[in-house]
Amino acid sequence: MNRINQKLQENKKLLSIYFTAGYPSLNDTVSIIQDLEKNGVDMIEIGLPFSDPLADGPTIQDSSTQALKNGMTTEVLFNQLKDIRKTVNIPLIIMGYFNPMLQYGVEAFCKKCKEIGIDGLIIPDLPVDVYHEEYQATFEKYGLINVFLITPQTSDERIRFIDSVSNGFIYMVSSASTTGAKSGFGNEQAAYFERINSLNLKNPQIVGFGISNNSTFKAATKYAKGAIIGSAFVKHITANNAQNIDAFVNSILK
Amino acid sequence: MEKTKTMQQNLSNSAKTDMQLKICGMKYQDNIKQVAALKPDYLGFIFYEKSPRHFDGVMPQLPEGIKKTGVFVNENLNTVIETVNKFKLQAVQLHGEESAFYCNMLNTSKQLNEPVEVIKVFSVKDGFNFEVLKQYENVCDYFLFDTKGKLPGGNGYTFDWSLLNNYPSTKPYFLSGGIGLDQVDDIKKFKESKAAKYCYALDVNSKFEIAPGLKNIAILKEFQNKLSDKTMQENYNVDDKGYYGNFGGAYIPEMLYPNVEELRQNYLKVMAEPEFKKEFDKLLKDYVGRPSPLYFAKRLSEKYNTKIYLKREDLNHTGAHKINNTIGQILMAQRLGKKRIIAETGAGQHGVATATVCALMGLECIVYMGEIDIARQAPNVARMKMLGATVIPAKSGSRTLKDATNEAIRDWINNPVDTHYIIGSAIGPHPYPDMVTRFQSVISEEIKWQLKEHEGRENPDYVVACIGGGSNAAGTYYHFLHEPNVNIIAVEAAGLGVNSGESAATSVLGKEGIIHGCKTLLMQTNDGQITEPYSISAGLDYPGVGPMHAHLAKTGRAEFMSITDDEAMKSGLELCELEGIIPAIESSHALAIFKQKQFKPNDVVVMSLSGRGDKDLNNYIEYFKI
Ligand SMILES: Cc1ncc(COP(=O)(O)O)c(C=O)c1O
Numbered sequence: 116m117n118r119i120n121q122k123l124q125e126n127k128k129l130l131s132i133y134f135t136a137g138y139p140s141l142n143d144t145v146s147i148i149q150d151l152e153k154n155g156v157d158m159i160e161i162g163l164p165f166s167d168p169l170a171d172g173p174t175i176q177d178s179s180t181q182a183l184k185n186g187m188t189t190e191v192l193f194n195q196l197k198d199i200r201k202t203v204n205i206p207l208i209i210m211g212y213f214n215p216m217l218q219y220g221v222e223a224f225c226k227k228c229k230e231i232g233i234d235g236l237i238i239p240d241l242p243v244d245v246y247h248e249e250y251q252a253t254f255e256k257y258g259l260i261n262v263f264l265i266t267p268q269t270s271d272e273r274i275r276f277i278d279s280v281s282n283g284f285i286y287m288v289s290s291a292s293t294t295g296a297k298s299g300f301g302n303e304q305a306a307y308f309e310r311i312n313s314l315n316l317k318n319p320q321i322v323g324f325g326i327s328n329n330s331t332f333k334a335a336t337k338y339a340k341g342a343i344i345g346s347a348f349v350k351h352i353t354a355n356n357a358q359n360i361d362a363f364v365n366s367i368l369k
Numbered sequence: 370m371e372k373t374k375t376m377q378q379n380l381s382n383s384a385k386t387d388m389q390l391k392i393c394g395m396k397y398q399d400n401i402k403q404v405a406a407l408k409p410d411y412l413g414f415i416f417y418e419k420s421p422r423h424f425d426g427v428m429p430q431l432p433e434g435i436k437k438t439g440v441f442v443n444e445n446l447n448t449v450i451e452t453v454n455k456f457k458l459q460a461v462q463l464h465g466e467e468s469a470f471y472c473n474m475l476n477t478s479k480q481l482n483e484p485v486e487v488i489k490v491f492s493v494k495d496g497f498n499f500e501v502l503k504q505y506e507n508v509c510d511y512f513l514f515d516t517k518g519k520l521p522g523g524n525g526y527t528f529d530w531s532l533l534n535n536y537p538s539t540k541p542y543f544l545s546g547g548i549g550l551d552q553v554d555d556i557k558k559f560k561e562s563k564a565a566k567y568c569y570a571l572d573v574n575s576k577f578e579i580a581p582g583l584k585n586i587a588i589l590k591e592f593q594n595k596l597s598d599k600t601m602q603e604n605y606n607v608d609d610k611g612y613y614g615n616f617g618g619a620y621i622p623e624m625l626y627p628n629v630e631e632l633r634q635n636y637l638k639v640m641a642e643p644e645f646k647k648e649f650d651k652l653l654k655d656y657v658g659r660p661s662p663l664y665f666a667k668r669l670s671e672k673y674n675t676k677i678y679l680k681r682e683d684l685n686h687t688g689a690h691k692i693n694n695t696i697g698q699i700l701m702a703q704r705l706g707k708k709r710i711i712a713e714t715g716a717g718q719h720g721v722a723t724a725t726v727c728a729l730m731g732l733e734c735i736v737y738m739g740e741i742d743i744a745r746q747a748p749n750v751a752r753m754k755m756l757g758a759t760v761i762p763a764k765s766g767s768r769t770l771k772d773a774t775n776e777a778i779r780d781w782i783n784n785p786v787d788t789h790y791i792i793g794s795a796i797g798p799h800p801y802p803d804m805v806t807r808f809q810s811v812i813s814e815e816i817k818w819q820l821k822e823h824e825g826r827e828n829p830d831y832v833v834a835c836i837g838g839g840s841n842a843a844g845t846y847y848h849f850l851h852e853p854n855v856n857i858i859a860v861e862a863a864g865l866g867v868n869s870g871e872s873a874a875t876s877v878l879g880k881e882g883i884i885h886g887c888k889t890l891l892m893q894t895n896d897g898q899i900t901e902p903y904s905i906s907a908g909l910d911y912p913g914v915g916p917m918h919a920h921l922a923k924t925g926r927a928e929f930m931s932i933t934d935d936e937a938m939k940s941g942l943e944l945c946e947l948e949g950i951i952p953a954i955e956s957s958h959a960l961a962i963f964k965q966k967q968f969k970p971n972d973v974v975v976m977s978l979s980g981r982g983d984k985d986l987n988n989y990i991e992y993f994k995i
Contacts (some may be wrong), residue, residue, distance in 0.1 A: 169622060169778050169885075172779070189896055190896070218897030240620045240622050241620065242623070264624070268626075268786075291784075291786075292782065
């Protein structure tokens, strides 16, 4: 079974962490992954940096620009990760924009992910209908789980379609925003979470965007299976030069 | 020897036309290479000493896929076979009175190193007895019908093709004899006729020559372009899934989906409403000042010995074509109940046009502009502010147009309910390229009736426009896209030179990929990171090109030309001196093609003069040290 599906069966709320590969320094990728697992993180999203990350706020944009300056490329990332499964067991997801994958070759990209032991992908600008028509068969051939986003504006009908195409979890964007934009959860989010719950989807949901600390993590996982922290963690590794990851994770899970 | 027959599949292989092309009578080494670069399907070499095109030179290496064809007239069979082996010919054309027996001997000869296609020629004049074909049915691969004349081939006139209506065979044939540029229309008509069903290839020769055996490359190229049948078959408009061929679509994050989907579901409906049309037309007339004149540029025409008409978009309110689109989109935004308008801008032209219509309608306006462009384009920043817009610097990435576009998209993600994003060119996710094109199509709509007044015909021979993202071009081409006799020329900015590393010639330097929500040609690294273009003209300084234009480039419907900074600046100044018009530097790129391409004296060339040069005065001053 795919590691993501296994993880989702565990009887606990999951913490998933996003970071940009190749940042702050080109070769921090592997040690960050190892430190995250050691400190009890359940799942990791490895950001493949892109020059024009449309769905991201300033924190992740800046880390992407820096990672590219550091020399990060698709090839370099695959090389850094080639032995990752010797030391790391938790699910690993690559999150990136579609153009670099298209240039690498979608099938070649998927094949490489399987070889390395990547479990899934999140590609914000690959719409679910295009995926379904053109790429789903390829992803499934290599045992990869593709994760789709939904937002408070996504209609019930479309959510059901996304649910039918998904085979891992649904990435529930907490509010209409780019990454890192808002903090805190209000009544609007609560209503949205309730609405999703009432749809009884086959895929569990993990909440992302706007989660930065213990209280937002708790609020998000009150309804959902887990939560994803991105910008707050990127800020932490910026300030701590990729060190003290234990302190960050503990502050969330305390 | 077992013959590998490839011709049946060849029937549909040709990229340029649905008929194959054979160019015959090749003689001179350099000329052969140039002609080969046009990728004809067959190149003919005449091994007949009495012909002025007799080939006795050295055979250059030819690209794969071109079949070298030896033409023989009643030649000794062994000589034919030796020649085939020596020059590695893939086809033999028999132009004399060779018998069916002779053809069979050749076809089945064990002395051939490789099999050859056998083409048997028959000369036709006022009539033809198709009975004679019967005995040749099984011993050759193709027939070729040529005009009967003094010489075997190369006589320079056509026979009556309607005779082929009685063609009794199913064997594919070559049509030959006097075919030239003047026959393009006849060929197109012929293709529609019953006679053409088994017409496999066109064979051309003497009508494309500077001297016997020396081919005129430019005219051959023109012939290929004109014949390119796609003009009639291909759809150059967007399809119902939002694609132009392989290009277009909506590659957007889910957060944008509801906005874009709302627009997609409504844009055509709204544009079709009589009230909408009325208001749009009225504003274009009373506020923008349309129709913009179609001006016959007399002195410019004299200088370049052709007929040049300028479509004066520079005379629009705010000084460019951009306002056609912003008027349309602001009316659309109102219909959709939006209260807040965002836009991106590079040079500031689109920002000014957006700020203008927002002031007109009393809507809030936020314009994203790269930090670097804000510094370069101070007067337009001031204009936007005077018009009540908020200008927000884009500080991410390279801090120019592409980053301003990213920022506008991010704003839209963060404001999904009350905001409309007015994109400034024929780019972005579907339906933007199509919507912008439709609003700009007023340009070609006017050209049609205006040209009729000037020239007595609606269709020019050429339409020309510069391309940044491609909105003035899309508007200029729109009503001519499916007119096969109208040639389309797209002019891109070469910056310091296409291969200088400082360029914006996307059709040359770009690869297929995704930028700002659409699949198109864009400049990028091998790793798929979008790169920064360069051009002296801020309006052409975009790393992608609208998906319609990517499709026009890929299908060959449009001819793409690249113009450097220097060429554009000089042509801009030339227009000032010859016509008393100071053009925008973007438009100057289009003007510069007359130095690269020679038009015929009677050609009618309509060019979009997309904007006026006021905004570029500082650039002109610096460049010419005025
Ligand atoms: C005068 C003028 N022409 C052309 C362009 C290029 O844009 P497009 O290719 O969308 O027509 C611009 C863009 O700013 C412009 O200002």
